[in-house]
Amino acid sequence: MTTATRTPALDHVLKRMDEHARRIRLLAVGACAVEGVVLVLALMRINFSDTTQLLIFLFAFLQLSMLALGLFALGSHVSRVGGRVVAALVEARGS
Secondary structure (H helix, E strand, O other), X not given: OOHHHOOHHHHHHHHXXXXXXXXXXXXXXXXXXXXXXXXXXXXXXXXXXXXXXXXXXXXXXXXXXXXXXXXXXXXXXXXXXXXXXXXXXXHHHHX
């Protein structure tokens, strides 16, 4: 992007997008840390000789991991679409 096509409004939008991306990364790391603590606590409390507890834990863990992967995929898609919108706005502004 050349500096000739940058406007204060575009700079503001780009700054907000960068702040939002940093906030999302920080929240994702925090959520992973909390999930890790909960996982360790669950592993400490589970009775591995009881198959019912083991199956409930396994299915709950698989369900949560699929949900987390879906949310990360959705986030990356939204980020990509946002980047395409900004690129299209910059290109339209330049021509």
